[in-house]
Amino acid sequence: MTFMRAFTASALALLLVSGATSAAVAQDKIKIGAVLAVTGPASFLGDPEAKTLKMLADDINKKGGVLGKQIEIVIYDSGGDAAKAKQFATRLVEDDKVIAQVGGSTTGDTMAMIPVFEDAKLPFISLGGAVAVIEPIKKFVFKTPHTDKMACEKIFEDMKKRGLTKIGMISGQDAFGKSMRDECKKVIGTYGIEVLADETYGPRDTDMTPQLTNVKAKVGIQAVLNAGFGQGPSIVTRNYKQLGFTVPLYQSHGVASKGYVDAAGDAADGVRLPAAALLIAEKLPDSDPQKAVVVGYTKAFTEYAKQPVSTFGGHAYDGLNLLVEAIKRAGSTDGTKVRDEIEKTKGFIGTGGVVNMSPTDHMGLDLSAFRMLEIKKGDWVALQ
């Protein structure tokens, strides 16, 4: 017993000492916060984001850090719960004294954390997808991922070019599907395209042939667009082939992963979709400005995390790089000065595209960030 007690006491003492030293070291570190959905339903976003931030921070520190200081990423797991995200955001600002955040895996988490960072006047580079993050413009908030609206525009551009003006839509009833359906319907008018059939399905449904049968029955349909994420689009694609459609099927950027192609099998042949350059890193021509960045990130991440790259990790990679460059240019970690420099970012080449920020555009990406792909024999082929 006495031995045990002595052991516990010394273990405690050791803990205290090591805690104290790490606090002392942390004084000369630049702390950057990241509230991410590492677990829970949005873990497919948060997990690669967290790994990417750790990997990139290690790399930056090895190369001498920023402004002569090492950087430290303080990660909290929101579990995809916006209320928790807000608590952690407050903790980042008040207890950890971070100088900025690169985080907020989902739009929900991001929106909950925006007031905290706006009040503290600290830059917040969000990884949330929806356009609501940056519209209307908030002084300290930026984002790196593409928006649904851009994916819609890219798809409609391709349809218009091919003279496809009467389409059917089938969308998931989850947040992704709903948001994309709404955004698509907002911009569709400018392309002169008409939606003749508008069907939905539950994110966990196992057979969508009734909805697709109704789409097929509409006279004059020239293409079908599936706005969805996860397993739904794979089943839609398989049902599409089962019913013997002859018009082209368009999918969203939400399925731009190997998982979709594997699950949909042969049925995915001929499907067109917009995707970030990251997915076709090796296939980009050497002249492509993004080639070096996306190949570099792909190689580093697959070696570090032993899992395939996803665009989500890429968004975190771009976010931290944008922030670090802005800190270097500002020569300081002062919130307002760093924010001003982020807003002045021009010609930054990230995994998501070429970023040109301005006081009216806190994302800085244009449609060239998306490539139209077609699936041929289980692999991506870039169109044009």
Place this chain on the structure above:
Amino acid sequence: MPELMQFMFSGLTVGAVYALVALGFTIIYNASDVVNFAQGEFVMLGGMVTFFATAAGVPLPIAAVLAIASAVAVGLVLYKLAIEPARGASVVTLIIITIGASIFIRGVAQIVFDKQFHRIPAFSGDAPFKILGATLLPQSLWVLAGTAITVAALWLFLQRTIFGKAIVATSANRLAAQLVGVDTNSVVAVSFALSGAIGALAGILITPITLTSYDVGTLLALKGFAAAMLGGMGNPVGAVVGGLLLGMAEQLSAGLISSKYKDAVAFIMILLILFVLPNGLFGRARVERV
């Protein structure tokens, strides 16, 4: 007309999936009056183990046997570690334990396997049969055949074997069964193992249609449970009829009414039927002995 045929085929496909999942509920319910909410996780294990075994190069039939064996093992462990220690607890407590177990199994599966969704290839190809202008996938017939064989096997087991009769006896009156020499503990243990096997078999047969992932069990269990309630809890034929009815209701309302309200239409139908027939279509009326 071809449209209506297609809706019916779709209903048949989805209904067969629900029916096969619903069947898994019957045995444990018969042996112990417990609705096992971890049943969906057995289905998930069937699909996931088969996928990862085939991906590792194991031929499909052996992978399927492996999957069934692992679900049986999980069923037995679930009984030994969670249900047996709670012996004497009320049925409601046991049901809550199975809900906890389902969350636990899902969490472990997330770590042991991964968070992606996967598919195993259809057993006899993807070329659909064309009937009256509508299409039906061969895999749907596999699911229907699996359902029919499981029902027949269950009926033979429960009515024609001593052990099956012991299960029925345990469900009718546990104390009386013990008095005539039935080892009720091993009856309940075997019922968990069997349910694991039926669940895994369902998972293997339906994965080419529904795909699988660590969390696929939640919704399948919910739909399967609804189907089992509709047909009459504990009755294998009821489970099948309930499953097919539920699938038909969903897909017909998706096709004919609106895809937005198909789940609502299906559940309103269940509520109405249970309102008129509280024990389900084939359920036996409960007689309280005083």
